[in-house]
Amino acid sequence: MAKTKATIYNVAMRANVSLATVSRTLNNPEKVKKETRDKVLKVIEDLGYKPNAFARGLASRKSTSVAVMVPDMTRSSIAEMVNGIAIEARKYNYSLIIYVLKDEYHEESEMLKEVVASQADGILYMNDEINEQQYQMLNRIKDDYDVPIVLANTLYPFENKLTTVSIDYHKAGYGITKELIEEGRKNIYMLTTARKYMVNDLKESGYLKAINEAGLEPHIFRTSGDISVNTIHFDELFHDVGKKIDGVIAVRDSIAVSFINSMIAKGRKIPKDISVFGFQNTKYASLSRPKLSCIDIPITEIGVRAMALLKEEIDNGTSKTKYIELPYSIIHRDSTKK
Structure with missing residues (x-):
């Protein structure tokens, strides 16, 4: 039985590298780490791989x-x-x-x-x-x-x-918290996710910096991005401290809009009673009533x-x-x- 001809795909798989790495080893070896380059070259030798014009042009290929x-x-x-x-x-x-x-x-x-x-x-x-x-x-x-x-x-x-x-999520969280403080808001809540996310931690750290500088009490409320879940959470929050909340920053626009809808249903007026910021400027911000103020992330x-x-x-x-x-x-x- 004739021996199957080795391909660049066989080399990449055996060496546990990408096709682009095999291509760079063949075309621009100086751009590949010596350890990786030696590994690829050894596999090429072991397999008896003979690069063709297609393989040598892989660095600029369309695939x-x-x-x-x-x-x-x-x-x-x-x-x-x-x-x-x-x-x-x-x-x-x-x-x-x-x-x-x-x-x-x-x-x-x-x-x-x-x-x-x-x-x-x-x-x-x-x-x-x-x-x-x-x-x-x-x-x-x-x-x-x-x-x-x-x-x-x-x-x-x-x-x-x-x-x-x-x-800079820390800076963004700090900036919009400062704006709410300058509006005269005293009980500002950060609505974040129950599940920990690095970017949300940075938003929280910016919020906490502004709150601490103003001598206010921080309020971080953890909920879900699922509307069917966070609506229940917001009902519970309103029952506990609803009349005290006068400012909110939500880590996602969808959470902010869900909160607005819950508060309006409870008779609170936005922004007269509560000012609300979102954090993405997605389609939810424009569809919300009232329309949502937010950080515009590009x-x-x-x-x-x-x-x-x-x-x-x-x-x-x-x-x-x-x-x-x-x-x-x-x-x-x-x-x-x-």
């Missing part, structure tokens, strides 16, 4: 694929960011593989299996829940498999080695810039810029007094 890892495609902000990624990816004829990160994907073995099996040339990681274990897992994927990774709208503030595109632009940086890393093995902090703005609508 580059990117794994886009998202927490939940039903969230408006995630859909907007994926749209930004797709806009930029089309410029390079990249294909996107979407991974929705449910609980089982958070186990290292599962994620490694999925990413390596897909032979993705790079990863855009958009999950806003990133802890020490997950961060180290991403670094192992990057180092062991030589797969470029960019964090999009996801911050790991402790000695981050991964390329990142985001806004979601689409984050996706575009993250994809551009990932392309740079795929092509060169690294990027000149490791952190891009995009500007945000505060949109004042009818749910606050300004």
Whole structure:
């Protein structure tokens, strides 16, 4: 029986690296870490692989694929960011593989299996829940498999080695809390998620800084992004301290709108009785009645810039810029007094 001819895909799979890494080893070896380069070259020798013109041109091929890892495609902000990624990816004829990160994907073995099996040339990681274990897992994927990774709208503030595109969530949380204080609000609540997310922790830290500076009592209320759940929570909150609340910051627009609807049903007037800020400027902000004031995060632009940086890393093995902090703005609508 004739021996099957080895392909670049066989090399990538055996060496546990991406197709782009094999291509760089063949075309631009100086851009590949020596350890990885030696590993790939040994596999090439062991398999007797003979690169053809197609393989040598893989660095600029039209079949580059990117794994886009998202927490939940039903969230408006995630859909907007994926749209930004797709806009930029089309410029390079990249294909996107979407991974929705449910609980089982958070186990290292599962994620490694999925990413390596897909032979993705790079990863855009958009999950806003990133802890020490997950961060180290991403670094192992990057180092062991030589797969470029960019964090999009996801911050790991402790000695981050991964390329990142985001806004300053701490500063944003501080800014809108200061605005509510300047309105004369005294009992300002931060409505955040029961589940811990790194970006929400940063929003909370900004809120707490402004509250402490003003000598006010902090109120952090944890709820769910699920309207059927948080409506019940807001009814309970109103029963306990409803008349005292005069300012609210919600970490998601959907939570802010759900809170507004609950308070209006209880007879509270927005913004006369309670000023409310959201934190995304998604479609919910404009559909809300009254329309929601909020932080305007450049979601689409984050996706575009993250994809551009990932392309740079795929092509060169690294990027000149490791952190891009995009500007945000505060949109004042009818749910606050300004």
